[in-house]
Amino acid sequence: MEIEILQGIISLLIILGFSPLFAGLINKLKAVLTGRIGAPVWQPYYDLKRLFKKETINATVSSFVSRISPVINFVTVAVAATMLPIGFWKPLISFNGDIILFAYILGLARFIQILAAMDIGSSFEGMGAAREATFALFAEPIFFFTLGSVAFISGLSSIYDIYYSIQLNNISYIVFIVICSISAFLLAVTECSRMPVDDPNTHLELTMIHEVMILDNSGIDLFLYQYSGYIKLFIYAILEISFFYPFSAQSYLVGVMIFVIGSFILALTLATVETITSRFKMKNIPQYLLFATAIGILNLLIYTFTK
Amino acid sequence: MNGLLNSGNVLFIAAFVIQLSALIPVAFIRSERKFFLTSNIILLIGLVIGLISTLSSSLFSSSQLINDTLLFDNWIRLDGLGLFFLFIIQLVAIPTTIFNFSYLQHYIDQERPIKSFVISYTVLLVSTQFIVIANQAILFLVSWEVMSMSAYLGMILEREKEEVHKGSFYYLVASHVIVFVIYIFFFLLHHQTNSWFLSDYHVSLTLRNTLPILFILSFIGFGIKAGFMPFHFWLPQAHPIAPTVLSAFLSGVIIKTGIYGILRTFQFLNPIPEWCGWVVLVISILSAIFGVWYALAQHDIKRLLAYHSVENIGIIGIGIGIGFIGSANKIPALEVLGFGGALLHTLNHAIFKSLLFLGSGVISNNLGTRNIELMGGIVHRAKYLAIFFLIGSVAISGIPPFNGFVSEFIIYNGFFQAAKELKNYYPFIMLIFVVGLAFVGGLAVACFTKINSIIFLGTERKEIKHFHTSVYDYISLGILSLLCIAIGFYPRIFIGIVNKVIGSGFVSADSSALIGMNWLSLTLIFSAILLSAVVLYFVKVKIQKKYGRRTSATWGCGYENITPRMQYTASSFADELNIIPKTILVYHKKVEISKGAFPKQTAFESHSQDFVDNKIVLPLYGFLKKIISKIEFLSQTDIRYYIGFILIIITVYGIIAFLWK
Structure with a gap:
């Protein structure tokens, strides 16, 4: 029991500690692929340190919502992180039905962030908020068609148990899992505002989704937003990597190795995708998301009838 | 009659007597203000006593079983389901009655006569409570009719307005259709069982062929009241035009009598075939999705909230549908989760919907409009109102840590349970429903971020001269918000109550699927979130003290003269979502x-109409009007014609009745 709690705490600390590194890794790889030297992989840490020491400027029209939003964002994302396994270490929060809590607790972060964006009273933020609400809506089904379909097949409803139940002994099941992991990747791209859905590096407010929502924040507020953004990216990366734990044959060491190598491969994939594609037109994004949903439905349908 | 005069029953009877005696002052107090104050205080005392007597009943005691008490020669029955709904009614009626103190003051200031409203409000409250405890079909129908009509009379308070005419007419027509349908329903039941007592209605297995008719009649009759999707059209017409207190009570409680009716029908028809479950499930998920989508397209805050009731009734219906499927397949775990989710969501919706309606009433009274495009920046005028409204909004969107999440969580678990227990193609179908429910959650987030941000945040789109909130507003909103928080953070007690209700007359066998869920983890996680958020907030404030914090104007891309009109509007916020199901x-x-x-000056406008209303109800109405105009010649000014018609009808009825026997 104690060892499980300790493992859970270590997992959480790993996620909190290494999430900026993961983001830095993606940026570095992207730079290399486009023929630049790029910022060091530690750059996100420097950025966070710089933001931490800056003065905070709030918009005059903003209210208490803007004050509490960064805090709630950070806390909820951190709580979502405590539900995820690293290797086969049991996460700190794990009970039947936590998959629903996971989806909804991130919903709380989104709710308060949209409000904080609208709190500024600027139409740039409003535009970002409206887009966030719209695209999040189409992203929700993808989550349930990937992780949820594995849950429904196995009859389990705790994230840890769901991943633990994956066994690669049946060819149709392997195909099913692989396709699930593909739609999980499409989901991660959307939720973490990466290309081709959103461009984190764009310089025009009108073309942004997530970045524009935090435009009028600075100092410690921006620090919290950025940090929770890094954690969220890492969370979705872990959701993706965890599909490959069955290869570890349930040994901790192999599991951790899969985690490390998986993170690197995923970062490389994200960097490659961002290098070779450009951002979609805004009006095409729902189509992209519905495409990912359709993959999920078809996948499950085929699996149900070929069993 | 044995044991009629024990202490619990005395309290129970006293509560009703006191509530009704709130009508007495009308006889001798002439001043509108004094009458309304005395009457409201008496009513409030009656309600509090009623709530105390409900709380002291076996539903809330530590014993596992609920006493099924029959009083007054079996005319009144206090069983699990009845007590639970009685609890909901009284729980919501208390804050709305407190709210009356400030709300009706507003009408008194306008020198509008409110005596008739106070009377119909009192009658409405009492008759609604009677519905859920009536055990005699005629008493049930009479209470039902009294409830419908008193709500109508209360609704037409501002009867000089055109929209009030239209909305209340919709309500009146819908009410009459309901009564017509449930009359037939009860007469059929009486015909089969030869009894007028609800407790005797068990459609025995030999008479199964009438079951589909009974089920469909009940689902149509009670479904119109509840507002399931094809029958919802009266809701968004009637709720906005009613005085706020009444729309809160209508949306929070009265539409739940429809749910009560459907659950009672289940008890009559138990065991129910599986197709009933599918019918309810499919209609419910459609109600949920399109209810919230319609809500997203509205600019009128009360109409928006009315559409949200359709959504939430859909979610309750989803729970009922799971329960039906569990009952048909004899899986207690599924029954418990389905009905449990439905009952808890009924309670939750009653709480947060009345909270939101009352909040909207404060706003629309102060601003003199219900159009959210003209609002904005109210948070700087009334901070606590914004906080209460935010709590209600987060709760209704089903987001933790408030009560809406708890009931949706149970329903999700019901789907998981169904997939686990009923293998075969069930996991696939159940997953489709789960995704539907998640989609509803996403739409609710979009909708409630929209209204919260447009109403409360940013700057004032139309200048607010003064914004007045009274202590009564805050008491009633505060009570409801506290309930949202309590059920969210510590669901264990309420789960226990719901589980007891289901234990008495819903499940085929005991199951610990609901009570055995990990409720403590939820409590712990939510407390941890709250605690760490508070700590982090103070740390943040401390860091800001060290490195400095100041305010500055919103960045406008270098443009200096930003006006409130340049803010994002509600229509633009929702536009990207609204154009998707444009036709519907x-x-x-x-x-x-x-x-x-x-x-030149340009303009933009967007509006949404109801599909059912525009494409089905109104054409049907036009068609009927055309047919009826053909027999218009029968409409004479001479009263003797009418007496003649009545005589003919009575003769026809008499002949039919004679031949029937």
Whole structure:
């Protein structure tokens, strides 16, 4: 029991500690692929340190919502992180039905962030908020068609148990899992505002989704937003990597190795995708998301009838 | 009659007597203000006593079983389901009655006569409570009719307005259709069982062939009241025009009597075939999705909230549907989760919907409009109102840590349970429903971020001269918010109550699926979130003290003269979502694009109409009107014609009744 709690705490600390590194890794790889030297992989840490020491400027029209939003964002994302396994270490929060809590607790972060964006009273933020609400809506089904379909097949409803139940002994099941992991990747791209859905590096407010929502924040507020953004990216990366734990044959060491190598491969994939594609037109994004949903439905349908 | 006069029953009877005696002052107090104050205080005392007597009943005691008490020669029955709904009614009626103190003051200031409203409000409250405890079919029908009509009389308080005429007429027609249908329903039941007592209605297995008719009649009759999707059309017409207290009570409680009716029908028809479950499930998920989608397209805050009731009734219906499927397949775990989710969501919805309606009433009274496009920046005028409204909004969107999440969580678990227990193709179908429910959650987030941000945040789109909130507003909103928080953070007690209700007459066998869920983890996680958020907030404030914090104007891309009109509007916020189901939402946009070097003033408007109302109800009404106009010649001014018609009808009825026997 104690060892499980300790493992859970270590997992959480790993996620909190290494999430900026993961983001830095993606940026570095992207730079290399486009023929630049790029910022060091530690750059996100420097950025966070710089933001931490800056003065905070709030918009005059903003209210208490803007004050509490960064805090709630950070806390909820951190709580979502405590539900995820690293290797086969049991996460700190794990009970039947936590998959629903996971989806909804991130919903709380989104709710308060949209409000904080609208709190500024600027139409740039409003535009970002409206887009966030719209695209999040189409992203929700993808989550349930990937992780949820594995849950429904196995009859389990705790994230840890769901991943633990994956066994690669049946060819149709392997195909099913692989396709699930593909739609999980499409989901991660959307939720973490990466290309081709959103461009984190764009310089025009009108073309942004997530970045524009935090435009009028600075100092410690921006620090919290950025940090929770890094954690969220890492969370979705872990959701993706965890599909490959069955290869570890349930040994901790192999599991951790899969985690490390998986993170690197995923970062490389994200960097490659961002290098070779450009951002979609805004009006095409729902189509992209519905495409990912359709993959999920078809996948499950085929699996149900070929069993 | 044995044991009629024990202490619990005395309290129970006293509560009703006191509530009804709130009508007495009308006889001798002439001043509108004094009458309303005395009457409201008496009513409030009656309600509090009623709530105390309900709380002291076996539903809330530590014993595992609920006493099924029959009083007054079996005319009154206090069983699990009845007590639970009685609890909901009284729980919501207390804050709305407190709210009356400030709300009706507003009408008194306008020198509008409110005596009739106070009377119909009192009658409404009492008759609604009677519905859920009536055990005699005629008493049930009479209470039902009294409830419907008193709500109608209360609704027409501002009867000089055109929209009030229209909305209340919708309500009146819908009420009459309901009564007509449930009359037939009860007469059929009486015909089969030869009894007028609800407790005797068990459609025995030999008479199964009438079951589909009974089920469909009940689902149509009670479904119209509850507002399931094809029958919802009266809701968004009637709720906005009613006085706020009444719309809160209508949306929070009265539509739940429809749910009560459907659950009672289940008890009559138990065991129910599986197709009933599928019918309820499919209609419910459609109600949920399109209810919230319609809500997203509205600009009128009360109409928006009315559509949200359709959504939430859909979610309750999903729970009932799971329960039906569990009952048909004899899986207690599924029954418990389905009905449990439905009952808890009924309680939750009653709480947060009345909270939101009362909140909207404060706003629309102060601003003199219900159009959210003219609001904005109210948070700087009334901070606590914004906080209460935010709590209600987060709760209704089903987001933790408030109560809406708890009931949706149970329903999700019901789907998981169904997939686990009923293998075969069930996991696939159940997953489709799960995704549907998640989609509803996403739409609710979009909708409630929209209204919260447009109403409360940013700057004032139309200048607010003064914004007045009274202590009564805050008491009633505070009570409801506290309930949202309590059920969210510590669901264990309420789960226990719901589980007891289901234990008495819903499940085929005991199951610990609901009570055995990990409720403590939820409590712990939510407390941890709250605690760490508070700590982090103070740390943040401390860091800001060290490195400095100041306020500055919103960045406008270098543009200095930003006006409130340049803020994002509700229609633009929701536009990207509304254009997707354009035909179903009957969503129209009128855009004038400015052209040339010296563009003229341009305009933009968008509005949505109800599909069922526009494409089905109104054409049907037009069609009927055309037919009826053919027999218009029968409509004479001479009263003797009418007496003649009555005589003919009575003769026809008499002949039919004679031949029937």
